[in-house]
Amino acid sequence: MGYHSDEEFSVAGDKPEVEFIDYQNDNTCQDYQSDDGPVVVTSPFPFENGKPKSVLVGETSADTICIENTSSEPVNLWSVRIFSSNPEDSYLLSMMTPPTNDADEEAKKAFLGLTSVEDRTLQPGQTLTIWLSCMPKEIGLHTSIVHVDIGDEKIERVAFLLADDNVSKALFSDKPYSRGRGTQGKKFECSTFVPGTRPVRQHTQGFKYKLPQYAIPVEVRELIECKQRPDVLSEELSMTNYAKFFSTLLVMEEINLEEEMRTYNMEGVSMRRRGNGFLSLEVLGLAEKRPSLVNGDYIVARHAGSNDRPYQGFIHKVEADEIFLKFDDSFHNAHHERNKYDVSFTYNRLNMRRQYKSVHEAELIGPDILFPSQSRYRSVKKVPFKPLNPDINTEQADAVGMILGCRGVPPYLIYGPPGTGKTMTLVEAILQLYSSNRRANVLICAASNSAADHILEKLLSASYLIRPSDIFRLNAPSRQYDDVNPDFIRFCFFEDTVFKCPPMRALMRYKIVISTYMYSSTLQAEGIRRGHFTHIFLDEASQISEPEAMVPMSAFCGRDTVVVLAGDPMQLGPVVFCKQADQDGLGTSYLQRLLCDFEQYHLEDPNYVTKLLRNYRCHPAILELPSQLFYGSELIACKGDEVPSVYDCIGLPNKSFPVLFVGIQGCDEREGNNPSWFNRIEASKVVNIIRTLTRDGEVREADIGVITPYRQQVVKIKRALETFEMPDLRVGSVEQFQGQEREIIIISTVRSTVKHNENDKIFNLGFLTNYRRFNVAITRAKSLLIIVGNPHIITKDRYWDKLLRYCADNGSYQGCPLPPPEEEFRYSGYSDTRDQPAAGWEYNQEPSDRGFRHGSTPSSTEKVLEWSDRPDEDYHSAPNAGAEPQEETLQQVEEEAGQDDVQPGQNSANDDGAVDAAYVQKYTFPPGWGDVSSIPATGWD
Numbered sequence: 001m002g003y004h005s006d007e008e009f010s011v012a013g014d015k016p017e018v019e020f021i022d023y024q025n026d027n028t029c030q031d032y033q034s035d036d037g038p039v040v041v042t043s044p045f046p047f048e049n050g051k052p053k054s055v056l057v058g059e060t061s062a063d064t065i066c067i068e069n070t071s072s073e074p075v076n077l078w079s080v081r082i083f084s085s086n087p088e089d090s091y092l093l094s095m096m097t098p099p100t101n102d103a104d105e106e107a108k109k110a111f112l113g114l115t116s117v118e119d120r121t122l123q124p125g126q127t128l129t130i131w132l133s134c135m136p137k138e139i140g141l142h143t144s145i146v147h148v149d150i151g152d153e154k155i156e157r158v159a160f161l162l163a164d165d166n167v168s169k170a171l172f173s174d175k176p177y178s179r180g181r182g183t184q185g186k187k188f189e190c191s192t193f194v195p196g197t198r199p200v201r202q203h204t205q206g207f208k209y210k211l212p213q214y215a216i217p218v219e220v221r222e223l224i225e226c227k228q229r230p231d232v233l234s235e236e237l238s239m240t241n242y243a244k245f246f247s248t249l250l251v252m253e254e255i256n257l258e259e260e261m262r263t264y265n266m267e268g269v270s271m272r273r274r275g276n277g278f279l280s281l282e283v284l285g286l287a288e289k290r291p292s293l294v295n296g297d298y299i300v301a302r303h304a305g306s307n308d309r310p311y312q313g314f315i316h317k318v319e320a321d322e323i324f325l326k327f328d329d330s331f332h333n334a335h336h337e338r339n340k341y342d343v344s345f346t347y348n349r350l351n352m353r354r355q356y357k358s359v360h361e362a363e364l365i366g367p368d369i370l371f372p373s374q375s376r377y378r379s380v381k382k383v384p385f386k387p388l389n390p391d392i393n394t395e396q397a398d399a400v401g402m403i404l405g406c407r408g409v410p411p412y413l414i415y416g417p418p419g420t421g422k423t424m425t426l427v428e429a430i431l432q433l434y435s436s437n438r439r440a441n442v443l444i445c446a447a448s449n450s451a452a453d454h455i456l457e458k459l460l461s462a463s464y465l466i467r468p469s470d471i472f473r474l475n476a477p478s479r480q481y482d483d484v485n486p487d488f489i490r491f492c493f494f495e496d497t498v499f500k501c502p503p504m505r506a507l508m509r510y511k512i513v514i515s516t517y518m519y520s521s522t523l524q525a526e527g528i529r530r531g532h533f534t535h536i537f538l539d540e541a542s543q544i545s546e547p548e549a550m551v552p553m554s555a556f557c558g559r560d561t562v563v564v565l566a567g568d569p570m571q572l573g574p575v576v577f578c579k580q581a582d583q584d585g586l587g588t589s590y591l592q593r594l595l596c597d598f599e600q601y602h603l604e605d606p607n608y609v610t611k612l613l614r615n616y617r618c619h620p621a622i623l624e625l626p627s628q629l630f631y632g633s634e635l636i637a638c639k640g641d642e643v644p645s646v647y648d649c650i651g652l653p654n655k656s657f658p659v660l661f662v663g664i665q666g667c668d669e670r671e672g673n674n675p676s677w678f679n680r681i682e683a684s685k686v687v688n689i690i691r692t693l694t695r696d697g698e699v700r701e702a703d704i705g706v707i708t709p710y711r712q713q714v715v716k717i718k719r720a721l722e723t724f725e726m727p728d729l730r731v732g733s734v735e736q737f738q739g740q741e742r743e744i745i746i747i748s749t750v751r752s753t754v755k756h757n758e759n760d761k762i763f764n765l766g767f768l769t770n771y772r773r774f775n776v777a778i779t780r781a782k783s784l785l786i787i788v789g790n791p792h793i794i795t796k797d798r799y800w801d802k803l804l805r806y807c808a809d810n811g812s813y814q815g816c817p818l819p820p821p822e823e824e825f826r827y828s829g830y831s832d833t834r835d836q837p838a839a840g841w842e843y844n845q846e847p848s849d850r851g852f853r854h855g856s857t858p859s860s861t862e863k864v865l866e867w868s869d870r871p872d873e874d875y876h877s878a879p880n881a882g883a884e885p886q887e888e889t890l891q892q893v894e895e896e897a898g899q900d901d902v903q904p905g906q907n908s909a910n911d912d913g914a915v916d917a918a919y920v921q922k923y924t925f926p927p928g929w930g931d932v933s934s935i936p937a938t939g940w941d
């Protein structure tokens, strides 16, 4: 289908450049060669496996455009011309075969590239062959629009080439993506099974406390599976319904996780006999933790298609994509290599059980933790102290003084925007307690292993004070020994490189214990009682759900325990997979509930709370935008505004503005059955920037961090960096960087394809549209922030667009042509209720105001009206205009979004970095073209 119009082409001088043409993998402009008219024009550079053809930078690629007159009359070919190319002038037309890369110089010189071919007659049946060639100088997508003006027809062809370099080429994947994952949720009916052989317990000591099962009550399960809302969720949260309320939310979450885990079930698979009496099973995706399985988990298997009683197989070892299992002996004896099995994975309930227990026991610790009343107003006597850290400012010192003066609950809160020294204040308070109060026993909890290590690191930087034997870093056995910084190993307890909880007598000797929230329950199992810890510090407390926060609190809070929470509700919140549970309260952190529901916190009574606003981390230019967008411009930049000259090597366009947007049109892809996205072109660009920065040795690799929202992009960038041996350079997700900082942060945004149709322009940016993730990502850099991404995609999200314009307005944009400023969207809603600044809460945008205020959640109806009210864009020049809209079902989209970078049981299984849930949107979009609005319409309508 070509485009036919009665209008004339625009005059040459008016023609716009191709700014951006998008495509989708499986349907392209490639089928436009069968035109209705008498002239047939072929499309150059057909897609390969649904993707643009890959070419190497510096090499010439050429393909033909054949113009055939199929009529019985001669037709006049008025012109064939390159209407526009991106990058500019990257394509040429010619009447002869362009010289190949190894052709001699003379042939190359003799080659005459044109931008247009004019005036000739095509006889009936005659075919004219014209060559379109491109020699990319840069990596990224190269596009060209070719116009053929023949007889009465005007026909358009669009060419795509993706220019790779050696780094991106090495990341190329020829494994096509398929959504197929296991048996897609097929329920494996088995109420009982033949028990398997458990691995030997990793704990040498018998736990004094046995964690109850907390089986899901049948009636609650039925209710939730029938999509009915349990009554308790409509009640106001109180001391009497606290355990029931949160248990119900946990059940909803657990059922969701079970379903998710079932989608990995497999049918008709084989197992292999391995040494030491194991059977091994290949589980594709295991390396990416899809599913997340660790030693001690189990699967259930039976002969394929049978209804036999199934067998339980415990996982004794996990290696790459294989698990090593032990079933009952009878299963092993009956096994033949040719046997086929149906396999069901089970969700690891351990962390859920810890949380059920925590909410049940929370009722025992009384209302001062759960519902700190205003009637029992407290007046804390600030304790004077001599700061150990000479840098701490007045507000931080006040907070420490108050913490030292606290006697028992309610909790004390330190909250404030990124980089305002919350962790530093906690560290000062801990060190003051340690050095001045020999009775003090401190427990510090963090949301992930990396966050817990970060606190250990900060404490150790004052190591002249702390005796190493007084401090202990508790690790779960599932944590890999090699994952721990060798400097920290002496603070851990392990046997044969397996981490353990030390025996009670050793535990009692430590003055400072650092753990993740979840694994702190092991201390209780080991015998530590309530009241042992005089102080409990909960860092990044806004990142965890209330039941998670209750794990250490309900286990260890005695009457006199001082509890201190630090966090920022505008940064990443709790990980919740079930949308309903998320909305009903599981997505609200305990810290947020205190700030929201209790006046003494809400009004920032200094007896309960300190708010920090001085930012010491970021260059003022890095800070300005997040301060404006999320903190009512209240943030005070305390870092100097010098930009080190060592950054000149990357050619900062504005030398005093260290926020650089590097625009690149790459290709977002997925491979195998892994739903996470990657973009090899961006990966290569990131590596290139890193190599330029570190070339002279003035910038250390440890000073650089790479943040990208997609797990697979993390893998690809790490792989690309392996070649250049940069082990100290951290590449991770936003979640893994929360609480952390680097001199230089490079963000790779990955997404490069937008899907939408005429009526529904809701964007498919997935993880990028979470404002909290955005806020965390852009506030990690101290001196230089570089964003590598496709500006045409990024601009579709309100916040990323602001960042893009912020860079452009300050002359700090490099790369492909910028999209025109988007029509100012009136955002009455966001991509979902969690996706707006603090659902139910928001920082007040009035600088004079206090900061927080209650807000209301715009309804989704408002959002739809808003979008459908937008004037229709000009679609008729789209090559697939008129194509049948393809509707993706909610389920498909949920599957896609839900799997993006979140794995059920990930935290439960490996106690590792928390990840935020994907928030699901419903999209309707056509196959074929993406951003149809960006195809130049001039001349064709």
Ligand SMILES: Nc1ncnc2c1ncn2[C@@H]1O[C@H](COP(=O)(O)OP(=O)(O)OP(=O)(O)O)[C@@H](O)[C@H]1O
Pocket (backbone or CB within 6 Å): 391, 392, 393, 396, 416, 417, 418, 419, 420, 421, 422, 423, 424, 425, 568, 615, 616, 617, 738, 739, 740, 741
């Ligand atoms: N009073 C201060 N003077 C100088 N530097 C400070 C001060 N307070 C904090 N910093 C520095 O600011 C940076 C951020 O501090 P910190 O990590 O404690 O902030 P945070 O509020 O916990 O950040 P986030 O919200 O991102 O977790 C660190 O480099 C820290 O050393």
